[in-house]
Amino acid sequence: MATVRLVQLKALLLRRGGTASPPPPRALFIGPNRGIRAFSSTMSPPSKAVVYEEHGPPDTVCKLKELPPVPIKDDDVCVKMLAAPINPSDINRIQGVYPVRPPVPAIGGYEGVGEVHSVGSAVTGLGPGDWVIPSPPSSGTWQTYAVKEQSVWHKIDKRTPMEYAATITVNPLTALRMLEDFVDLKSGDAVVQNGATSIVGQCIIQLARVRGIRSINVIRDRAGSDEVKEKLKKLGADEVFTEGQLEVKNVKSLLADIAEPALGFNCVGGNAASLVLKFLKQGGTMVTYGGMSKKPITVSTSSFIFKDLSLRGFWLQKWLTSDKAEECRDMIDYLLSLTSSGELRYDMELVPFNQFTSALDKALGKLGSQPKQVIKF
Amino acid sequence: MATVRLVQLKALLLRRGGTASPPPPRALFIGPNRGIRAFSSTMSPPSKAVVYEEHGPPDTVCKLKELPPVPIKDDDVCVKMLAAPINPSDINRIQGVYPVRPPVPAIGGYEGVGEVHSVGSAVTGLGPGDWVIPSPPSSGTWQTYAVKEQSVWHKIDKRTPMEYAATITVNPLTALRMLEDFVDLKSGDAVVQNGATSIVGQCIIQLARVRGIRSINVIRDRAGSDEVKEKLKKLGADEVFTEGQLEVKNVKSLLADIAEPALGFNCVGGNAASLVLKFLKQGGTMVTYGGMSKKPITVSTSSFIFKDLSLRGFWLQKWLTSDKAEECRDMIDYLLSLTSSGELRYDMELVPFNQFTSALDKALGKLGSQPKQVIKF
CATH class of the missing domain: 3.90.180.10 (Medium-chain alcohol dehydrogenases, catalytic domain)
Structure with a gap:
């Protein structure tokens, strides 16, 4: 009983x-x-x-x-x-x-x-x-x-x-917070990310575009990558590279008129994380929010000392329990308005x-x- | 001519x-x-x-x-x-x-x-x-x-x-700035570092002690490590471990009454950097200022997302060209006074x-x- x-x-x-x-x-x-x-x-x-x-x-x-x-x-x-x-x-x-x-x-x-x-x-x-x-x-x-x-x-x-x-919360709010909380970006600035086809990745592209921020995107080498590039560019991606395309000495030479990014996002780890680091400008920040490859992030000593990079992490669940989270519902309304207007989709x-x-x-x-x-x- | x-x-x-x-x-x-x-x-x-x-x-x-x-x-x-x-x-x-x-x-x-x-x-x-x-x-x-x-x-x-x-400048000022510029430490807090026998390392131990900050120190496994431990403890080190001693599941179980450190220093890279990361508390920061092992720093994804660690770098030469450097001479005088009083030596x-x-x-x-x-x- x-x-x-x-x-x-x-x-x-x-x-x-x-x-x-x-x-x-x-x-x-x-x-x-x-x-x-x-x-x-x-x-x-x-x-x-x-x-x-x-x-x-x-x-x-x-x-x-x-x-x-x-x-x-x-x-x-x-x-x-x-x-x-x-x-x-x-x-x-x-x-x-x-x-x-x-x-x-x-x-x-x-x-x-x-x-x-x-x-x-x-x-x-x-x-x-x-x-x-x-x-x-x-x-x-x-x-x-x-x-x-x-x-x-x-x-x-x-x-x-x-x-x-x-x-609207778990993925788009992650993208929004990561664009806001680490580096003070202005219109014309750029960000770089791997895992650009993930929903967070797609949101970053679109939320950046709304603010006039350009995006450099890294995707995996696999069949259909041309279609993926096309799709991400339709969302507003400024540049999309496969990892293989970035096996060059100076990845920055591939950027025509895009500013060197001060902020990068990593949801893959391994080589894909290193590529994000390579694109970052002096003093830039890489934010890790996922590890799809299950590989760790490897960084040279000089990246920290001479390039002055900062590596950080983001976890929405922790953010949601912080003081800042009071604004959460306003942000959700903002994100929902973008989905209604068609500016945010996935x-x-x-x-x-x-x-x-x-x-x-x-x-x-x-x-x-x-x-x-x-x-x- | x-x-x-x-x-x-x-x-x-x-x-x-x-x-x-x-x-x-x-x-x-x-x-x-x-x-x-x-x-x-x-x-x-x-x-x-x-x-x-x-x-x-x-x-x-x-x-x-x-x-x-x-x-x-x-x-x-x-x-x-x-x-x-x-x-x-x-x-x-x-x-x-x-x-x-x-x-x-x-x-x-x-x-x-x-x-x-x-x-x-x-x-x-x-x-x-x-x-x-x-x-x-x-x-x-x-x-x-x-x-x-x-x-x-x-x-x-x-x-x-x-x-x-x-x-007095290149090494002691590096130690002083690194203790001041990244985390707001209070008396009773702790820091962790590898390469503790380097001059910067010895300065960190002593400058921390002056402020009531405790230090956890990691040294290499080699002949004479007991004497090295003794020497660092005489300088004020609270704990000194060889890398080998830290091959345990939970390094923090080795700390008796020392607070989990919010700040760590890495001048070695490789495994010695990973050990510093293991000691850090949730939300802690590791500052890299050297790479004596010539090995990179490898970090798990979860260290960033769930443990919320930040990885940064420090380079004195860059700091010296920043605005803050105006205070440089006051700091030098402070450091020299510590050498005169015997509180700072190497x-x-x-x-x-x-x-x-x-x-x-x-x-x-x-x-x-x-x-x-x-x-x-």
């Missing part, structure tokens, strides 16, 4: 924050039978959710579960999720290799967009039909109905394309929730390079 | 700044014969100097030359050099591998101490017998008589031990000028590890 109650309790809590956090006192009175409870309150619909009860390979530990209704407290908002992406960091969280290891059982997903289904009695400023995103993002977006306190939800313009609303594939397993396989890279998988509930 | 005059002109100019810079108009009238000149002015004594006419191996290209007297202009101070060190950067300048390549012919040396021999008619505040150092340092200290404008010279306390006065070997060749061999590492070579004129 005690076991059944604990399991159900965890499941119910899962519905709230997405992870089994310490239960609020009231929850202790919620019995296994939905009819028996200490307080009368509106209940959410049941929720279909991607749950993992232990850390491990996502395609093994993730299960689709039907979760029972939970009470909607005075401050709560029940949101019918519309769409949520599968980001690499979601996968790392499930694998248990992310520095912040969510307690299990947990519901997957960290960002997404939904429509308000019902609200608690103390909720103001949000009502049924509103579109909302969790902002800052929070765990548990891979489910049909999420119940979280009203402070979690940020109301957005319903005219926003759904797949952009679902994905490839995504909307996949119905009942095909979650195949979307996860694509996100895990089992089918080669694929567009960002966004679950449509 | 023209050739003779050009050669002599260069030699005479050498006497001023140590390198053949554009000649002042008056110098054009100085003929090969000391008795024939356009202006009557006080002349310096002839100078015995270490001259290199081309870049290359210092033990091949450095020649001891007798340079003829030069006029002491109104603003000039003629200084009888007392002592000057052979620093690794002096060697790199002669080799032509330094980023700032002095025009040749040039006189070696970049710092040193001397006694004022005679002054030009417009010189105030300096007179014969005063002890002076070039501050900021400047080329051409490896000679018996140096003539430079009065603004070059900084008068110091004559009670300063000569060998410390000769060496090993040196004073070598008579006529044994320059053997001092150079030692500085080049031909005789294994040797104390800093300081030429006594």
Whole structure:
């Protein structure tokens, strides 16, 4: 009996924050039978959710579960999720290799967009039909109905394309912050990046262009690189080179009228990181935000002493817990406005929730390079 | 005739700044014969100097030359050099591998101490017998008589031990600036460094101690490491480890009551740099100022993203040309006071000028590890 109650309790809590956090006192009175409870309150619909009860390979530990209704407290908002992406960091969280290891059982997903289904009695400023995103993002977006306190939800313009609303924080906000937080760039300045085809990379190109900042982009050598170059240039990339093209003595000789970049971005590591360093001007900064090649970054002593380079890192999750994060919602609105105007775009594939397993396989890279998988509930 | 005059002109100019810079108009009238000149002015004594006419191996290209007297202009101070060190950067300048390549012919040396021999008619505040150092340092200290404008010279306390006065800028000022310029340290904080036996390393230990900052020091594994540890601890090192001792899973478990360091210094590269990174706390900074192992610095992606480390570099010569350098002389006085009080010390070997060749061999590492070579004129 005690076991059944604990399991159900965890499941119910899962519905709230997405992870089994310490239960609020009231929850202790919620019995296994939905009819028996200490307080009368509106209940959410049941929720279909991607749950993992232990850390491990996502395609093994993730299960689709039907979760029972939970009470909607005075401050709560029940949101019918519309769409949520599968980001690499979601996968790392499930694998248990992310520095912040969510307690299990947990519901997957960290960002997404939904429509308000019902609200608690103390909720103001949000009502049924509103579109909302969790902002800052929070765990548990891979489910049909999420119940979280009203402070979690940020109301957005319903005219926003759904797949952009679902994905606006983790990648585009990373790109925006990295362009703002390290070097004071002016119109006419330039940045350099590797992994330019990643969503963050595509956002950097476009957000830079909006500010009149030029971009030098490095991509992998592989079949179809000419088409990739063409595509990135359409987004606003000023120069796009394959790594192979940069096997020259002086990479800067390849830049015609573009200023030497003071800021570079690295999400690959290994040789691709060294190429970013080569492009940087004296006193420049390289910001690492990913390591797709799984190779470390190697830097010569003279790069530090004589070229005065600085190497830094960026992690959105840490930024979101800093003081600066108060401005987060304004930035999200700015980014969403750019998606509405067509100034910010990137490839995504909307996949119905009942095909979650195949979307996860694509996100895990089992089918080669694929567009960002966004679950449509 | 023209050739003779050009050669002599260069030699005479050498006497001023140590390198053949554009000649002042008056110098054009100085003929090969000391008795024939356009202006009557006080002349310096002839100078015995270490001259290199081309870049290359210092033990091949450095020649001891007798340079003829030069006029002491109104603003000039003629200084009888007392002592000057052979620093690794002096060697790199002669080799032509330094980023700032002095025009040749040039006189070696970049710092040193001397006694004022005679002054030009417009010189105030300096007179014969005063002890002076070039501050900021400047080329051409490896000679018996140096003539430079009065603004070059900084008068110091004559009670300063000569060998410390000769060496106070290049190494101790580097240590001081690196402790000040990157992280705001408070008493009780800690720093970590490799290459702790270098002079900069020894200065970091002692300057940290003066401020109540604790130091964690990494040295090479080699015979006599116990004596080295003992010696560094006498200087004030809180912990000294050989690289081999740090082949453990969690280096921080080796620190008893010392705070995790927010600042680290690297003058070695390779594994020794990785060890400094391992000791650093979340958000810490490693400053590279040398690369004794000739190996690059290798850093994991997660060190940047999740541990939020920053990697920077320091080069004194660049700092000396910055705005901050105005405070340079105050810092030098502070450092010299510490040498007088015995709070700052390091090993040196004073070598008579006529044994320059053997001092150079030692500085080049031909005789294994040797104390800093300081030429006594």
